[in-house]
Amino acid sequence: MHSGGASLAVDALSVRYGAAAAVRGVSLSVSPGEVVGLLGPNGAGKSSTLKGIMGIAPVASGEVRLGTVEISGATVAARVKAGLGLVREGRGVFGRLSVAENLRVCARDQSPMSIDAVLAMLPALEPLRSRRAMLLSGGEQQMLSLAKALVSGPSVLLIDELSLGLAPILTARLMATVRSMATELGLGVLLVEQHVNLALGILDRAYVLRRGELVAEPPIAELRADPASLRQYYLG
Amino acid sequence: MNQILAFAILGLGSGAIAAGLAIGIVTTAGSTGAVNFGYAAMVMWAPFVFDELTKTGRLVLPVGTIDIGPTSVMTALVLGVAVAVVVSLATYWLVFRPLRRTSVLAQTVASIGVLLCMQAWVALRFGTDPRVVGNVLPNEPLAIGSVVVPRDRLFLALAVVVLGMLVAAYFHFTKAGLATRAASQDEVGVQLAGLSPSRLNALVWVIAGFAGGLILILAAPTRSLTPTSYTLMIVPAMAVALLARFRSITVACLGGLALGVVQSLLTYTSTQTWWPKWAAAGMVDAAPFILVVVALAINGRHLPGRGEGASSAMPPVSRDSLGGRATALLTMMFLVALMVSGGSLRFAVITTMIMAIMSLSLVVITGFVGQISLAPVALAGVAGFVLSAVERRTALRFPVSPIVAIAAAAAVGFLVSLPALRIRGTQLAIVTLAGAVTAEQFVFRNPQLSPPAGNLISNPRLFGIDLGIRSGSSLARIQFGLLVLVLLVASLLGVRFLIRSSFGATLLAIRSDERAAASVGIHVARTKMAAFTISAALAGLAGVLIGYSRGQLSADSFTVFAGLSVLTFTFLGGITSIEGAVFAGVLAPLGLAYFAASRFLHLGENYQLVAGLALVVSVLANPEGMSAQNRLLASRIKTRLSRGTGQVGTSDA
Structure with missing residues (x-):
């Protein structure tokens, strides 16, 4: 997407809400074409990590680099321009705007992905172009949310809870789309997902987060073979 | 045609x-x-x-x-x-x-x-x-x-x-x-x-x-x-x-x-012979108010739900403000001020007290219930004009005539509360602003409703004692000052009693969340109506006193801008606390701060600009209102004072 595809490197990121530290010294990386999972129990700091990387949560310390560009202090808009994208938890769509208008707001001239190209990847949205986003079903809104992030042309996409409130079959379909985009377009993906079983199928690597700290980087093959083994990381 | x-x-x-x-x-x-x-x-x-x-x-x-x-x-x-x-x-x-x-x-x-x-x-x-x-x-x-x-x-x-x-x-x-x-x-x-x-x-x-x-x-x-x-x-x-x-x-x-x-067609029809004379003036200015009411009737369903009220991030209310000792101290201060001052300074002291009562009306409705009203001055005007009309047309005099006037203001306040049952926040501010304009143009400035000779008001008398503000060459008599002081203290204590009562608790519950209040069995509509009525009665009291202090009532005392500035000064003083109303009285036009500003700083004509700027700056510095700061200041002064008299600091700040 962003030409060449840059990799994301996060070094010792800490996110604090007032006195409460949500994320402590997390370091991770995502290479082009790679789908990386960020797993962990509720309240582990997964969403806060994504928000910290994106600059919409208060970062106390740490460094974020996209390719060779250091973006730690940059505004959200500057990070988007540098090639970072976030699909927010809970369907971040502009309800009063139509699907096409939603995409138009997010599309950027520099983006290698045109609106038409994105709709070709998510064909279910095509017939809904002129419908108001608030009238879409949950799955359609989630797709639109993904499409919005894609038309801004990210080289690394952060995805927070793609499955939230969706039927497993829909989630599986969206996961497959994400996988194929990563493989075909060299898009790096950092995925936060509660439904680990659904996510495991598309992950290349995974980090496990507990109480704001990275505790493990278990081999995917092992997790696929025995998903229950993840529990030991959660419980510590 | x-x-x-x-x-x-x-x-x-x-x-x-x-x-x-x-x-x-x-x-x-x-x-x-x-x-x-x-x-x-x-x-x-x-x-x-x-x-x-x-x-x-x-x-x-x-x-x-x-x-x-x-x-x-x-x-x-x-x-x-x-x-x-x-x-x-x-x-x-x-x-x-x-x-x-x-x-x-x-x-x-x-x-x-x-x-x-x-x-x-x-x-x-x-x-x-x-x-x-x-x-x-x-x-x-x-x-x-x-x-x-x-x-x-x-x-x-x-x-x-x-x-x-x-x-x-x-x-x-x-x-x-x-x-x-x-x-x-x-x-x-x-x-x-x-x-x-x-x-x-x-x-x-x-x-x-x-x-x-x-x-x-x-x-x-x-x-x-x-x-x-x-x-x-x-x-x-x-x-x-x-x-x-x-x-x-x-x-x-x-x-x-x-x-x-x-509006233009209304101007045309009001020149027709069949059009009632009393409705000839001010009809044009009443049209927006009618439009607002119609708009609310049409759009009522679509206006913000009651879950998203004006109360978000409102400053906290101190239910323990201005206790007995503080009130006594305040009373003493005003008493001394009345005694040592004279002429225009004493008039400023009296105006300060009257405007404190006016601001108290806003403390009740906006501070305690979270309803932004720009109507208090218009309600005060209603009371003033009713007082004048009652005295002109009947034999009723003080203290009956002002009571009738205050009751009239309370009744209008009750009517104002009816739209407020459905709307909140900015919408209510618009309704009350349009209503205030209508009251000014349609009632106060209407030559058919206000006699050209002016709205004369006789001096209040009780048991043969003249409590009027003027007599002969004396323009700010202490007797009137004492009357106002008594009424101010009664109002302060009354509002303090109100907010400390269980009724006060229901007001605060409505302020923070109407739906939640309703869910625990609070009758939201009835409580709001009661609060509006009380607030209007306080405004009416202030209006009656303004009438007495001027001797003759004119629409200029009750303009829309006066209404806006009361909200301004009450917010500056601290809209969620009782002592905030007293601060507001000090700041209000013709009050003590104004007197000082025009006497020593020659700010007279710039007062509105300075006040407006002060308001904007203070909102920016402290969007929750000044009450917290003022309360801190008040408690410090009180501690200092009580230490001076050898007493231990009080708990109620």
Whole structure:
């Protein structure tokens, strides 16, 4: 997407809400074409990590680099321009705007992905172009949310809870789309997902987060073979 | 028939103003969420700059003047609009952008601060004499049958429609416009699209400054130009914007034009012989109020739900404020002040006490219940005028006549509460503002309802003692001061009792969440009505006392601006605390601070500008109101004092 595809490197990121530290010294990386999972129990700091990387949560310390560009202090808009994208938890769509208008707001001239190209990847949205986003079903809104992030042309996409409130079959379909985009377009993906079983199928690597700290980087093959083994990381 | 058509066309002039301003209000409200009461005052720089340039060749800016010699109409138009745009942008950047995440109350109050500032500022720069502004649009007479009307009204209507279409097109067809609409719902979402919400909103305020400035210059020839009258053009514009639900440019545009036509037709019909004489004056000013009521009836369902009230981030209420010892101290202070002062200083002390009662009425309704009301001064006016009418027509005198007057104010307050059962936040502020304008124009200034000889009020007497403020050469008698002091202390204690009672607890429950309050069995409607009635009675008491302190009542004591400034000073004093009302009384016009400012700082004519600026700055510094700071100060003073008398500090601060 962003030409060449840059990799994301996060070094010792800490996110604090007032006195409460949500994320402590997390370091991770995502290479082009790679789908990386960020797993962990509720309240582990997964969403806060994504928000910290994106600059919409208060970062106390740490460094974020996209390719060779250091973006730690940059505004959200500057990070988007540098090639970072976030699909927010809970369907971040502009309800009063139509699907096409939603995409138009997010599309950027520099983006290698045109609106038409994105709709070709998510064909279910095509017939809904002129419908108001608030009238879409949950799955359609989630797709639109993904499409919005894609038309801004990210080289690394952060995805927070793609499955939230969706039927497993829909989630599986969206996961497959994400996988194929990563493989075909060299898009790096950092995925936060509660439904680990659904996510495991598309992950290349995974980090496990507990109480704001990275505790493990278990081999995917092992997790696929025995998903229950993840529990030991959660419980510590 | 031709005459009716002619009047309808004439009405397009003020209709275009209402429509143009409503478009501006909708534009900014739809994007930043701020309903700006100061909008008309803000963009009226345009016609003033334009007029001064075309007549004298001097470019008078908010700060500084440039002599550029004879100027063409087009150059003057461009420069006038440019000044309005710059003022609008500066107001956004300095006031509304920093406040964008604060409560509706803070934003409303700040916008009223902007209104007061801009009005005073323009008056300082250009004077208050009415100006007749030259035409930009072609103005040849147009004959309709036997009637001749100026052609510019039609061009004005056309201009405002084109303007509306352009603005609507911006919001629907450009990426920036779409993103602005998106940002009003989801600021982070727009940032994630790589855009800057601040920059988008700044653009919207530029558009609003342009639209308002342009329309006011084009329409200025239809109305004489004064800072006050143009500031108040916000009222019909707000009514129209409310009808448009602060969203639809189309409704704002057509509704504004229609309102102007209706107002003009009302002017026509009120000259007819069959029209009741008492309704001849002020009908034009009542029209926006009627429109507001109609708009609420139509849109009631779509107005903000009661879950999203004005109460978000309201400052906390201290139910333990101004205890017995503090009240005693306050009483002593006022008593001493009354005794040692004389003449105009004592009058300032008395005014301070009266205005404290007035502010107390706002503390009850806005501070405790979270309803932004601009009506207290109008309610006070009702009481004052009823007092005068009762004394003129009946044999009732003090103390019966003021009680009747206060009851009348309470009754009107009860009526005001009826719309407030369905609406909240900014909407209520608009209703009460329109209502206040109606009361001023339709009642207080109506020659049929107020005798030309003036509304004389006799001195209050009790048991043969003259409690009047004037007697012979004495202009501020202590007897009246003591009467006011007794009533102030009674009001303070009464409100303290109120907020500490279980009824007070229900008020606070409603303030924080109406739905939650209802769910635990609080009768929200009945409680609100009671609070409005109590608040109105306090305002009525203040109105009666204002009447007695002036001896003769005039509408000038109860203008819309007086109403705005009471909200201003009460917010500055601390709208959620009882002692805040006393601070507000000190700050109010003709009160002690005003007296000091005009006597020692010679601030007299700048007082409104300074007060408006102080208001804006204080909201910015502390969007939750000054009460917390004042309370801290009060407790420090009290601790200091009680230490001085060898007592241990009290618990109630």
